[in-house]
Amino acid sequence: MYPIIAQIVGATSKYAKEDNNYNISVNSICDQVTEGTKLIYLANPNNPTGTYMNRTEIVKLMKTIPNHIVVVLDCAYAEYVMEEDYDKGFSLVEEFENILFTRTFSKSYGLAGLRIGWSYGSLHVSSILNKVKGPFNTTLVSQEIAIAALKDQDHIDRVVKANIEVKNWFEKELRLLNIQTKPSVANFSFIETTLDHADKIAKHLMKDGILVRQLQSYDLPHCLRITIGTKSEMEFTINSLKRLL
Numbered sequence: 001m002y003p004i005i006a007q008i009v010g011a012t013s014k015y016a017k018e019d020n021n022y023n024i025s026v027n028s029i030c031d032q033v034t035e036g037t038k039l040i041y042l043a044n045p046n047n048p049t050g051t052y053m054n055r056t057e058i059v060k061l062m063k064t065i066p067n068h069i070v071v072v073l074d075c076a077y078a079e080y081v082m083e084e085d086y087d088k089g090f091s092l093v094e095e096f097e098n099i100l101f102t103r104t105f106s107k108s109y110g111l112a113g114l115r116i117g118w119s120y121g122s123l124h125v126s127s128i129l130n131k132v133k134g135p136f137n138t139t140l141v142s143q144e145i146a147i148a149a150l151k152d153q154d155h156i157d158r159v160v161k162a163n164i165e166v167k168n169w170f171e172k173e174l175r176l177l178n179i180q181t182k183p184s185v186a187n188f189s190f191i192e193t194t195l196d197h198a199d200k201i202a203k204h205l206m207k208d209g210i211l212v213r214q215l216q217s218y219d220l221p222h223c224l225r226i227t228i229g230t231k232s233e234m235e236f237t238i239n240s241l242k243r244l245l
Contacts, residue, residue: 002041011038022049022182022190026061039070045077045086048215048225050184054085055092062096070125072100076117077186079108080160086185090120097122100129107187108159109149114142163187163228170226170234177238177245191224198222201244208240 003013016028029040040061045052053061062071078088092099100121106112116138119129149155171181171189179201184190191198201224202214213225228234 018049018051021051022046023051024053026057026064029061030064033065033069037065037069039072040065041072041074043074043076045075045081045184045186047077047186048188048190048213048218048220048223049182050077050186050188050190051182052081052083052086052185054083055087056085058087058092059095062092062099067096067098070098070100071096072102074102076102076104076107078103079156080163080187081185082160082164083185093121097124100125105146105149108156108163109146110159111142111145111149114139114145116142116146118146162230166231166234167228169231170228170238173234173238174241177241179241179245188225188227191226193222193224195222198224201241204244205237205240208236210237210240 006013014032016024016032018024018028024042024046029042033040042053044058058071058073065071075088078086081088090101093101100119102117102119104117105114106117119126121129167187167189174181174189174191179191179193182190182192191201193201198214198221202212205212212227214221215223215225226237
């Protein structure tokens with residue numbers, strides 16, 4: 001959605017380059033920065049690859065770019081990340097006035113239908129957002145449910161633990177079927193294969209009522225993103241793939 005929204009407001013989008021493992025480096029971002037750059041948007045962890053930038057890399061980026069450029073870190077999948085070098089906190093806001101974190105209740109909290117999220121940033125950046133945001137951008141019901149969800153962190157811990165366990169099992173089963181995955185720290189598996197194979201897998205699973213994302217819209221038609229569900233759902237998916245392969 002980033003380039004779509006940029007186009008709506010008349011901005012021009014430029015893209016950082018990824019390496020062969022779909023990681024984005026600080027240098028690849030800075031190579032795209034010009035005098036007209038106003039905003040850098042980073043999905044961290046990234047969708048649909050499941051890669052991420054660690055705290056050291058983000059600090060390097062913030063110290064390299066001009067301080068008038070706002071950096072938005074879209075951390076929709078943050079709760080799922082277990083890597084120690086991934087910073088789930090917000091201390092970077094105390095160090096850099098031009099950084100903004102966004103989070104959502106649509107992923108680990110399971111409240112996607114409520115369309116509610118939140119941001120954390122400096123007083124300066126937040127005051128600018130308050131000037132342009134719509135007056136009715138969330139509903140009272142959504143706010144109350146989100147607040148209640150925040151109080152039940154035990155549930156989130158169970159959700160994250162279950163995701164890790166099922167995801168590890170699922171990817172092990174995929175490897176036994178000679179389907180290779182790339183490392184992903186989010187709640188989905190990222191499969192890299194050939195265009196023909198990705199197309200066959202997606203169409204076959206659809207016949208069994210299993211919808212996976214073939215990533216044409218990301219210019220990755222040879223790749224698939226499969227969201228991790230319950231153990232029984234992923235067993236059903238593996239059994240379906242066994243009939244194909």
